[in-house]
Amino acid sequence: MDDIILSLQEITKVYDNGVFANRKVSIDFKKGEIHSVVGENGAGKSTIMKIAFGMEKQSEGQIVYKGKPVQFENSMEAIKLGIGMVHQHFMLIPSFTVAQSIVLGNEPVKNKFFVDYNQATKKATELAKKYNFEIDVKAKIETLSVGAKQKVEILKTLYQDAEVIILDEPTAVLTPQETDALFIELKKFRELGHTVIFISHKLNEVKQISDRITIMKNGESCGTYNACDISIEKMTELIVGRELSTSFEDIKKKLDNTKAVLAVENLEIKTTKKHTLNNINFTVKSGEILGIAGVQGNGQSELIQAIAGMRSFTSGSIHLNDVDISTIPIKQRRQKGLAYIPEDRMQDGIAANASISDNIISTYYDSPEISGKVFMKNKSIRTIADNLISKFSVKTTSAKTKIGSLSGGNIQKVVVAREYQTDPQLLIAEQPTRGIDIGSANFIHNQLIDLRNEGRAILLVSADLTEVMDLSDKLIVMYDGEIVAYFESTNDVTDKDLGLYMLGVKKQSEEEIRRAYRV
């Protein structure tokens, strides 16, 4: 037992709103191992790691580090003891150099007050050399690629003498090559006696890199396994807790007389540096769900923002029911039948301090149904809100409750309910079930299928492959701002194959991709 460096013992975390993020989670991390923590979004992986790093405080349970119980007031205390964390969102200052970023907070000094920049450069270079990182320490952060920025973050933890390095979803933003390079580095850390905690929901990666794997579900640990003893299938079963492909095939109606509702033609977004989107052509027909698969950051967000009217694009056109909506404002797009469930519900989906009913009417507040000439028709607003709350089984005491106080799943239900209420021609669902409980997710999936069966067009974007594969009728894959594959049916492709397209390893021919644009 001596080789256990960090031990989390029966950690429970309850948020103020009564939501359990973790329930009696116990994990032991050994010295010199790569230990993965896997689970779906919202399974409590990030929370438990934030607790281990001192960013959040556990409600119950204790942390034992090198045999001694510790209580972190903030992450500085964790850093001092030798725990480092590479956050999913980098903590880097764009205008600083790599060397400055690495030494920041603990700079080498001369004459007490002055930063010794030569020494800083030297130390950073030595550190990079020791761990085989190829990086120009004099370069500015803003000029670096995402992969290189991550290297800087890792070097920061090493500079602070971290013995335990926590990496939160490090591969989500990386290209396959960068991921391979990262794995080589992580193995090097293991050789040098560091403990690497790897948080991910990509099972093949986890299987490939880890010594041991802890699986989490619904805020609880489902046990720790040796990587060699557990198959990917078994992991999937434990993580999802249900059969992998819950088939929606049976409840999907076959519809005739479909027509293209959304047509995107030659869409291009060009910035000074590169193409964010290039040569995007596809249609979504009535009564179908078109899924967009891809690793995050390959242009999906920009594409959706362009269609929803939240950003401009360089060239190309977007048609909704044969009307050109390329340049019209968001409100008019909505009046023409567009509905949008945004990726970031707290930022773009709701106004957290407003009530549920205010949020429910926020996208059509001026329709004659609820808005008189001067005053709002509060009675009809109330009726609409109450109906939707019961129809979507939103757990709340009243429609007047502040929406921000609800759980993620219930907030998302309100967002979906609002978009549903406008009876859209086209619904854009961007990560519609991210970070919410399985019950709510399942409910939302069924609502999407219902809309589809009523002959609406749905454009679904999700980082969750299972979700895309289960729900979609047709599928496109995006990589590096382009469509790299189109599938007539999700049965035409395996998960593994899809992965190759998503990572840019494979690409269909121009003609095959062209099929995505159907008239």
Place this chain on the structure above:
Amino acid sequence: MEQYKDLIFSASFFFVIIRVCVPLMFASMSAYTANLSGLPNIAVEGIMLIAAIMGVLGSVWTHSAWLGLLVAIASGILMALILAFSAIKLKTTPIMGGIALNVFASSFTVFLLFVITGSKGTTASLPSKVLPTIHIPIIKDIPILGEIISGHNVLAYICMITAVLVYILVYKTKFGLHMRASGLDENAARSVGINVNRVRFTSLILSGILAAMGGAYLSMGYLSFFTANMTASRGWIGIAAEAMGRGNFITVLLTTLVFGVFDAITNVLSLTNLPSELLQTIPYLAVFFAIIAYSIKEYNKKKRNNA
């Protein structure tokens, strides 16, 4: 036309530029040090005003110009600390705190003036001291250069030295690096253990000292007494110059200099028979157009990056 040319291309014109630049430089450095740490100080104007009257009163009480300057600086620090405390500890927005201090300063100084002198105009009746003027040996005997550089108030030279010190502080020292980090990304700074609040408190104190010296210069050097609202928006011009420098200290100083030149032109042209009301708008028009030019540049840059 000839007379304008003579007025502007003379040694005394350049002397005037330095003379009017001093309070603007102090103001923009004050705004700069605060903003760099991520806590904008829009109370520069108010702090200058308070310091201007406190310097005068201090010199009357202590019979010493230097002790008067110390009183002025102390009052500047106090004002800055109020701002820092309300923004950092009480979490008010620094803009609100700044507005409050500015409004307070413009009325309170007049109140003090009235209570002490019985007049609402100036402290000319008080036996206040003035900080000494320095004639630099050797340089003062060089033709033209001597006329321009020598013979300024001691605070003008302190201002120049301070500019060098601020540059060193920001770009060479550990504290300067922490200031920049706190201002650019608070969370990133915190994540490596920088005490952002402490950095901001210290930066605000510095900002207060700088603004106070600018204020003291006005009533104890530029003029020899305090007059109501004598800062005449110099603090705001400093803030405008700081905003246009976008975190680059040299640019901040150069922008301030441009504003100073326009101010000097106003000063010199007031000797002619052009209407003074019109002339006095020149520096403000300069700020106005500079900000427009700057916004257009920024807008185009943004557009290029986003399109």
